[in-house]
Amino acid sequence: MLSQMRYILLAVLWCVGADQLSAQVVKIDTVDYPPLVIPKEKTYHFNTDYWYTIAVRAYAYEQFPQLLNQPSGQPYHSSYFNGLLFKVNDNQISYRLQAAHFNNNIEFDNECEGCVPKVPGKFRNTAVKVGAEKNINYSRFQPYFGADVGFMIQKLSTKGFDNTPVFAEDNKNALLFSPFVGIKLYIVPRVAVSAEANFNVAYTYQKINTYSNSSFTGAPLQTKRYRWEYFFAPLAAVTLQYSFAMMNK
Template sequence: MKQTTLSLFLIFILALPVFSQENNIYSIGLNAISIMQLPRIANQDPLKYLTTNFNGGMFKVNDRQISYRVSGSFINNKSVQFQSDCTNCELDNGQVTDYRVKLGFEKSLNYSHIQPYLAFDLGYRYNRFNGIQNYISLQRTISDISQLETVKNGVTLAPSLGIRITPVELISVFAEGSLEFYYSNLHSRIIKQDPSFLVTETSEHKKEFLFTPITIGIQIHLGNKY
């Protein structure tokens, strides 16, 4: 039964008139759901995945060969918590703010209802964490508590691979994954929560690879060329 339903659905899609966003001048997109890796917070390992909803969008200018796009995403004061039974390590809990603005292009591999595409974006990313850092001793107890603030800002390079389905002329649904190279300047500030009230500030450059397994969203196409 399931195979019959799937076959009928595919036949229905392929039988529709061929539409493509290439017939329109502009496209506006909204990210419905995204699973992404945040930049590393202090010495936390492994990198944390975060699921977000309606946290970004895209504007595209469509061409017959290449579409040029401006995209962005944001996370504002999202609570993050790390749970671990580690010893002799640091655990961070607090709130993270993260936003990205990117400029790039994408190339569709065909002009049918189901369009695989390649994309590449260059942009700017800002990331800030503010919270508490607990040091877990060998006895698995909290031996030290500090207030931690880290700020990263820098350049991102992100190749992407996606697929777009256009069942009707003005609307597409897309799914996209990307691997981002993030080169940033990190400034961290640690305040010991003990009688010494010691403040430590450091600055350094960081290089990271951040994986976004999937972003799913919808695009609306405007401005018919014909």
């Protein structure tokens, strides 16, 4: 009888233990997991991810290559709305093409024997450049830097100016290398204003026709020369920019 009670007790304990173990086990297909959340890509209030940018050069304050026998330290000249810029943007690097044209009457110092007269003249300068710029960040305020290479054509004529001390024509061509730094601020999405400064290294070819009989008649005295020149633009371009064609995410 005792042995039977022992077997019955063991059977009861085994049933109770099995029930407790089954309560601890949870099938994998019955577990509820929270939904998987994938973080959204970070976006900015001012989206700058556009393929193309066009810009107008609204203002510039710059030097140009030397004119005639102008002493070192060329003067600075201001200009307004005389240039265009087109950029193809690729993430933080933009490839750019730009052109600018200066056309104005100027007056400058010209070295001569025993005097430094003021020479007035009609001055024209056209520059075309290609280059690349790199943005530091993608924020609303973007510092950037880069470099351009290009070609410049420059012409000066004193013809038509009364009482000019020099009757001459100055033609100059130049190959340019122009490193630059700048800042860009987005006013509203797609629209930005930027300002940049550059330093120009130029290899120039200059041809000067000087007329000795106080008029533009007769055979001129010609001067030709090649030289390296360096000039600076503290405000090479203040531009208004518009970007379009949003990049696909």
